[in-house]
Amino acid sequence: MAGPTLKPLSPGATIGILGGGQLGRMTALAAAQLGYRCHIYCPEADAPATQVTSLTSIADYTDEAALADFAEAVDVVTYEFENVPFVAAATLAQHVPVRPGPEVLRICQNRLREKDFCRAAEVPTTRFAPIASARDLHERVAEFGRPCVLKTAELGYDGKGQISVDRDTDLDTAWAQVAEAAATTGVILEDFVDFRLEVSVIVARGLDGARRTYVPVENQHKNHILDQTIVPARISEKVADKAEGIARHLAEKIGLVGLLAIEMFITADERVLVNELAPRPHNSGHWTLDAAVTSQFEQVVRAIAGLPLGAADRLADAVMKNLLGEEAAAAQAAWSDPYVKLHLYGKGEARPGRKMGHTTKLIRR
Ligand SMILES: Nc1ncnc2c1ncn2[C@@H]1O[C@H](COP(=O)(O)OP(=O)(O)O)[C@@H](O)[C@H]1O
Ligand SMILES: [Mg+2]
Known part of the structure; x- marks a missing residue:
């Protein structure tokens, strides 16, 4: 109706x-x-x-x-x-x-709620537990084994708010760093995933319930910040299908209208574990501006405006490279390759790690 x-x-x-x-x-x-x-x-x-x-x-x-x-x-x-x-x-x-x-x-907004939601939707994540005290931390680290990762449940991005718990990490020192967050928004301990690679899938869902997924892409990070996205991800068709299936399922379960980007770990034995969700366009979808029938930005506008979704097919393979901080100065090099598309964001100061722009290199199929 x-x-x-x-x-x-x-x-x-x-x-x-x-x-x-x-x-x-x-x-x-x-x-x-x-x-x-x-x-x-x-x-x-x-x-x-x-x-x-x-x-x-x-x-x-x-x-x-x-x-x-x-x-x-x-x-x-x-x-x-x-x-x-x-x-x-x-x-x-x-x-x-x-x-x-x-x-x-x-x-x-909250890593614990995200993982609880995935669990309720029967979608695998890495093992996790909420941590509310130093004692919890000691007990859970003993249970999970090292290495593992301690994260604030909210407000983290680009690796901020994360502590790796390695062989030598002193747990009381680690706790002191997150105790304040634990008292307000929560803290989570995760098993460290020895992944083969990281992928993401962006799914759109329209007001009419129609869904479209972009091809899984491979994300390479440097210092916990996305450095490059390789389109498509170098994974088997079986794993790609699994990843897209998870994305569609989560979009339905969460009652999405708009975009949902899902970051996933792919293990050596081809398990797909959801890491994080973002209910918006995602850095790993920037390639769609130049190499997909409908960009993720047009797609989100169509979805929230109640228009039919556009096709999400890719028109070319691609490599998206973020230009972080001073790397933006090297953007000029992009002009020497006619198959590289440059995007700059109009930010003034090139602080280290700041996302200043990106390039997408189109690779003809
Ligand atoms: N449990 C984990 N095991 C292994 N690597 C992890 C784990 N959690 C995060 N990482 C690494 O750190 C990166 C950033 O963590 P993430 O949870 O995506 O937070 P954010 O992107 O919000 O900073 C991930 O893309 C991954 O490379
Ligand atoms: Mg992330």
Whole structure:
């Protein structure tokens, strides 16, 4: 039954995006192509996304008056990172559709909830346990064995908030580093996965429940930050099918409208273990801008606008390379290869590890 909520957003309507980073910037550009306006809500002035649209709210995520004005100004809300306070999304949802829904955000904000959700959906993850005290830590490390990984449950990214527990790690020192997080948002201990490689799958789900997955891609990290994505991942068809099946299943179970990026570990014996979920466009999907029928940014706009999804087929193999910090200076080299596409995010200061842009090298099939 096509109720009024299934009516697609009309051209000229306004999409609200919480967050002002490069993911919001590329989403806003895709939205503009489809005839939509974007209104960016973020705390920082001159953030990458605010440079490509004239509608902005520069305010804190807890500013209730600014959130109310924003809800008034937009037709649908999405977010470009998952550390938006849950209450902001929940408050907005009382006035305007928030897609993916606040409950999806709540799960994906917290590593413990993410893994509990996977467990309930019967999707394998690495072994894990919540850690609430130094004593818990001692007991669980004895149970899991070393190495293992201690992580804050929330607000970590690019390896921040993670401590490897190796042979020589003093557990009381490690605990001291996370005790404060344990008291507020929680702490998780994970088995260390001796993976063969890391992959991710991005799945889109429309308002009508249709799903499309992008091909599994292989992610190589340096210092815990994504360095390169190889498209497609060098895995067997069987493993690729399994990974895509997991992505479709999780999208359905979580009631997704929008995009869900799923990071997975592939072990030597071809097990697929879910590591993290992100309810938004993902760095490992940037290749889709240049090498897929529908980019992940157009796809998220289609999904949240209630339009039919576009095909997710890849048009070429590709290698996406992040330009971190000073590497952006080397971006000029990209011009010497006519099959390299350069994307820069408009960020001023090239701090170490900061994502300044990326290149995608297209490889003809
Ligand atoms: N349990 C684990 N076993 C092995 N490597 C891990 C584990 N958890 C994280 N890593 C490594 O650290 C990287 C970053 O960790 P992740 O959990 O994805 O957090 P984030 O991306 O939010 O920083 C992963 O991509 C992986 O390379
Ligand atoms: Mg990750």
